[in-house]
Amino acid sequence: AQTVTQSQPEMSVQEAETVTLSCTYDTSESDYYLFWYKQPPSRQMILVIRQEAYKQQNATENRFSVNFQKAAKSFSLKISDSQLGDAAMYFCAYRGVNYGGSQGNLIFGKGTKLSVKP
Amino acid sequence: NAGVTQTPKFQVLKTGQSMTLQCAQDMNHNSMYWYRQDPGMGLRLIYYSASEGTTDKGEVPNGYNVSRLNKREFSLRLESAAPSQTSVYFCASSPRDGFNQPQHFGDGTRLSIL
Numbered sequence: 561a562q563t564v565t566q567s568q569p570e571m572s573v574q575e576a577e578t579v580t581l582s583c584t585y586d587t588s589e590s591d592y593y594l595f596w597y598k599q600p601p602s603r604q605m606i607l608v609i610r611q612e613a614y615k616q617q618n619a620t621e622n623r624f625s626v627n628f629q630k631a632a633k634s635f636s637l638k639i640s641d642s643q644l645g646d647a648a649m650y651f652c653a654y655r656g657v658n659y660g661g662s663q664g665n666l667i668f669g670k671g672t673k674l675s676v677k678p
Numbered sequence: 679n680a681g682v683t684q685t686p687k688f689q690v691l692k693t694g695q696s697m698t699l700q701c702a703q704d705m706n707h708n709s710m711y712w713y714r715q716d717p718g719m720g721l722r723l724i725y726y727s728a729s730e731g732t733t734d735k736g737e738v739p740n741g742y743n744v745s746r747l748n749k750r751e752f753s754l755r756l757e758s759a760a761p762s763q764t765s766v767y768f769c770a771s772s773p774r775d776g777f778n779q780p781q782h783f784g785d786g787t788r789l790s791i792l
Contacts, residue, residue, distance in 0.1 A: 566720075595780060603766065603785060604783065604785055605768065605783035610780060651720055651721070665726060666711075666723070668720030668721045669720050
Protein backbone atom coordinates (compact mmCIF):
# COMPACT_ATOMS: atom_id res chain seq x y z
CA ALA A 561 0.00 0.00 0.00
CA GLN A 562 1.09 3.52 -0.67
CA THR A 563 2.26 5.63 2.25
CA VAL A 564 3.24 9.26 2.67
CA THR A 565 5.64 10.39 5.38
CA GLN A 566 6.26 13.91 6.60
CA SER A 567 9.10 13.67 9.09
CA GLN A 568 8.89 17.23 10.42
CA PRO A 569 5.89 17.72 12.72
CA GLU A 570 6.76 21.40 13.15
CA MET A 571 8.94 23.93 11.39
CA SER A 572 9.65 27.59 11.94
CA VAL A 573 10.93 30.28 9.57
CA GLN A 574 11.71 33.95 9.80
CA GLU A 575 9.62 36.24 7.68
CA ALA A 576 11.22 36.80 4.24
CA GLU A 577 13.43 33.72 4.62
CA THR A 578 13.20 30.39 2.81
CA VAL A 579 12.00 27.12 4.30
CA THR A 580 11.81 23.58 2.94
CA LEU A 581 9.25 21.02 4.07
CA SER A 582 10.07 17.37 3.53
CA CYS A 583 7.88 14.59 2.18
CA THR A 584 8.70 11.04 1.20
CA TYR A 585 6.37 8.41 -0.16
CA ASP A 586 6.34 4.74 -0.91
CA THR A 587 4.74 3.27 -4.01
CA SER A 588 5.27 0.58 -6.59
CA GLU A 589 3.43 2.55 -9.25
CA SER A 590 5.27 4.37 -12.00
CA ASP A 591 2.58 6.91 -12.76
CA TYR A 592 1.07 9.09 -10.07
CA TYR A 593 0.55 12.65 -8.89
CA LEU A 594 1.78 14.51 -5.87
CA PHE A 595 0.23 17.51 -4.17
CA TRP A 596 0.92 19.93 -1.38
CA TYR A 597 -2.10 21.28 0.47
CA LYS A 598 -2.15 24.14 2.95
CA GLN A 599 -4.54 24.20 5.90
CA PRO A 600 -4.64 27.54 7.75
CA PRO A 601 -6.41 27.90 11.11
CA SER A 602 -9.63 28.51 9.19
CA ARG A 603 -9.50 24.77 8.44
CA GLN A 604 -9.82 25.14 4.68
CA MET A 605 -7.76 22.76 2.55
CA ILE A 606 -6.07 24.84 -0.14
CA LEU A 607 -4.06 23.39 -3.00
CA VAL A 608 -0.57 24.87 -3.09
CA ILE A 609 1.14 22.98 -5.89
CA ARG A 610 0.97 19.74 -7.86
CA GLN A 611 3.51 17.54 -9.66
CA GLU A 612 3.04 14.83 -12.25
CA ALA A 613 5.44 11.93 -11.73
CA TYR A 614 6.17 11.61 -15.44
CA LYS A 615 7.41 15.19 -15.61
CA GLN A 616 11.03 15.68 -14.69
CA GLN A 617 10.70 19.43 -14.39
CA ASN A 618 9.92 20.60 -10.90
CA ALA A 619 6.64 22.47 -10.50
CA THR A 620 6.64 26.10 -9.38
CA GLU A 621 3.84 28.43 -8.33
CA ASN A 622 5.05 31.91 -7.51
CA ARG A 623 6.95 31.62 -4.19
CA PHE A 624 6.30 27.89 -3.93
CA SER A 625 8.39 25.27 -5.66
CA VAL A 626 9.05 21.58 -5.27
CA ASN A 627 12.11 19.38 -5.44
CA PHE A 628 10.82 16.14 -6.91
CA GLN A 629 13.24 13.24 -6.79
CA LYS A 630 11.41 10.26 -8.28
CA ALA A 631 14.11 7.68 -7.68
CA ALA A 632 14.41 8.71 -4.05
CA LYS A 633 10.59 9.04 -3.75
CA SER A 634 11.01 12.48 -2.29
CA PHE A 635 8.79 15.53 -2.82
CA SER A 636 9.84 18.55 -0.79
CA LEU A 637 8.18 21.96 -0.79
CA LYS A 638 10.24 25.14 -0.78
CA ILE A 639 8.65 28.39 0.29
CA SER A 640 10.65 31.47 -0.64
CA ASP A 641 10.26 34.94 0.86
CA SER A 642 8.05 33.53 3.62
CA GLN A 643 5.09 35.65 4.65
CA LEU A 644 3.02 35.69 7.82
CA GLY A 645 0.10 34.33 5.82
CA ASP A 646 2.08 31.20 5.04
CA ALA A 647 1.69 30.02 8.62
CA ALA A 648 -0.41 26.86 8.43
CA MET A 649 -0.40 23.09 8.41
CA TYR A 650 1.02 21.71 5.20
CA PHE A 651 0.03 18.30 3.94
CA CYS A 652 1.77 16.26 1.30
CA ALA A 653 -0.56 13.96 -0.65
CA TYR A 654 -0.18 11.15 -3.16
CA ARG A 655 -2.64 10.15 -5.83
CA GLY A 656 -2.15 6.99 -7.84
CA VAL A 657 -3.80 6.29 -11.15
CA ASN A 658 -4.18 2.58 -10.55
CA TYR A 659 -4.78 2.31 -6.85
CA GLY A 660 -6.92 -0.81 -6.79
CA GLY A 661 -10.48 0.24 -7.35
CA SER A 662 -10.12 3.59 -5.65
CA GLN A 663 -8.69 5.60 -8.47
CA GLY A 664 -8.17 9.21 -7.71
CA ASN A 665 -8.10 8.87 -3.94
CA LEU A 666 -5.61 10.99 -2.05
CA ILE A 667 -3.27 9.55 0.55
CA PHE A 668 -2.10 12.18 3.00
CA GLY A 669 0.91 12.56 5.22
CA LYS A 670 0.40 13.63 8.83
CA GLY A 671 1.31 17.22 8.13
CA THR A 672 3.91 19.81 9.09
CA LYS A 673 2.93 22.82 11.14
CA LEU A 674 4.74 25.89 9.82
CA SER A 675 5.18 28.97 11.98
CA VAL A 676 6.39 32.26 10.52
CA LYS A 677 8.17 34.67 12.84
CA PRO A 678 7.92 38.40 12.15
CA ASN B 679 -19.13 31.18 -4.84
CA ALA B 680 -18.75 27.84 -6.56
CA GLY B 681 -17.37 25.05 -4.44
CA VAL B 682 -18.15 22.38 -1.89
CA THR B 683 -20.65 23.16 0.83
CA GLN B 684 -20.86 21.16 4.04
CA THR B 685 -23.54 21.35 6.68
CA PRO B 686 -23.49 21.65 9.60
CA LYS B 687 -20.19 23.30 10.53
CA PHE B 688 -20.34 22.16 14.14
CA GLN B 689 -22.31 19.47 15.93
CA VAL B 690 -22.30 17.85 19.36
CA LEU B 691 -23.89 14.44 19.77
CA LYS B 692 -24.40 12.01 22.57
CA THR B 693 -23.13 8.46 22.27
CA GLY B 694 -25.64 6.35 20.38
CA GLN B 695 -27.33 9.20 18.54
CA SER B 696 -27.48 9.25 14.77
CA MET B 697 -26.46 12.06 12.47
CA THR B 698 -26.16 12.81 8.76
CA LEU B 699 -23.52 15.17 7.43
CA GLN B 700 -24.50 16.84 4.19
CA CYS B 701 -22.25 17.76 1.29
CA ALA B 702 -23.07 19.43 -2.00
CA GLN B 703 -20.89 20.62 -4.87
CA ASP B 704 -21.81 22.85 -7.78
CA MET B 705 -18.80 22.23 -10.02
CA ASN B 706 -20.37 19.35 -11.94
CA HIS B 707 -17.74 16.99 -10.57
CA ASN B 708 -18.19 13.26 -10.93
CA SER B 709 -16.26 12.07 -7.89
CA MET B 710 -16.91 12.88 -4.25
CA TYR B 711 -15.14 11.90 -1.05
CA TRP B 712 -15.51 11.92 2.71
CA TYR B 713 -12.44 12.22 4.95
CA ARG B 714 -11.89 12.51 8.64
CA GLN B 715 -9.06 14.46 10.25
CA ASP B 716 -7.83 13.65 13.73
CA PRO B 717 -5.13 15.49 15.72
CA GLY B 718 -1.64 14.50 14.59
CA MET B 719 -3.03 12.67 11.58
CA GLY B 720 -3.51 13.58 8.00
CA LEU B 721 -6.86 13.17 6.36
CA ARG B 722 -8.07 9.60 6.08
CA LEU B 723 -10.59 8.48 3.51
CA ILE B 724 -13.86 7.12 4.87
CA TYR B 725 -15.89 6.55 1.69
CA TYR B 726 -15.86 7.79 -1.84
CA SER B 727 -18.13 7.90 -4.84
CA ALA B 728 -16.36 7.71 -8.17
CA SER B 729 -19.52 8.63 -10.02
CA GLU B 730 -23.22 9.05 -9.46
CA GLY B 731 -24.74 5.76 -8.37
CA THR B 732 -21.56 4.21 -6.99
CA THR B 733 -19.96 4.24 -3.56
CA ASP B 734 -16.94 2.42 -2.16
CA LYS B 735 -15.17 2.04 1.14
CA GLY B 736 -12.00 3.92 1.90
CA GLU B 737 -9.45 3.39 4.64
CA VAL B 738 -11.71 3.85 7.71
CA PRO B 739 -15.34 3.01 6.78
CA ASN B 740 -16.46 1.25 9.96
CA GLY B 741 -19.35 2.98 11.72
CA TYR B 742 -20.33 5.06 8.67
CA ASN B 743 -22.66 4.84 5.72
CA VAL B 744 -22.93 7.08 2.70
CA SER B 745 -25.46 7.99 0.05
CA ARG B 746 -24.77 9.57 -3.31
CA LEU B 747 -28.14 11.20 -3.67
CA ASN B 748 -27.43 12.68 -7.09
CA LYS B 749 -24.45 14.12 -8.89
CA ARG B 750 -24.31 17.12 -6.58
CA GLU B 751 -24.86 15.58 -3.17
CA PHE B 752 -23.00 13.03 -1.08
CA SER B 753 -24.05 12.47 2.52
CA LEU B 754 -22.30 10.70 5.40
CA ARG B 755 -24.32 9.01 8.12
CA LEU B 756 -23.34 7.92 11.60
CA GLU B 757 -25.99 5.42 12.68
CA SER B 758 -24.89 5.11 16.31
CA ALA B 759 -22.26 7.70 17.18
CA ALA B 760 -19.29 6.71 19.32
CA PRO B 761 -16.69 8.92 21.04
CA SER B 762 -14.04 7.52 18.66
CA GLN B 763 -15.88 9.29 15.86
CA THR B 764 -15.12 12.70 17.33
CA SER B 765 -13.25 14.36 14.49
CA VAL B 766 -13.31 16.99 11.80
CA TYR B 767 -15.00 15.70 8.66
CA PHE B 768 -14.19 16.97 5.19
CA CYS B 769 -16.07 16.43 1.99
CA ALA B 770 -14.24 16.82 -1.32
CA SER B 771 -14.98 16.53 -5.01
CA SER B 772 -13.01 16.21 -8.23
CA PRO B 773 -13.56 15.56 -11.92
CA ARG B 774 -13.36 11.86 -12.61
CA ASP B 775 -11.09 12.32 -15.55
CA GLY B 776 -7.63 13.71 -15.09
CA PHE B 777 -5.87 12.49 -12.00
CA ASN B 778 -3.82 15.65 -11.96
CA GLN B 779 -6.96 17.56 -11.09
CA PRO B 780 -6.95 18.49 -7.43
CA GLN B 781 -9.72 17.66 -5.07
CA HIS B 782 -11.75 20.63 -3.90
CA PHE B 783 -12.57 20.58 -0.21
CA GLY B 784 -15.42 21.91 1.86
CA ASP B 785 -14.73 23.84 5.05
CA GLY B 786 -15.23 20.84 7.28
CA THR B 787 -17.61 19.79 10.02
CA ARG B 788 -16.35 19.60 13.59
CA LEU B 789 -18.20 16.75 15.27
CA SER B 790 -17.96 15.97 18.98
CA ILE B 791 -19.41 12.81 20.50
CA LEU B 792 -19.92 12.90 24.24
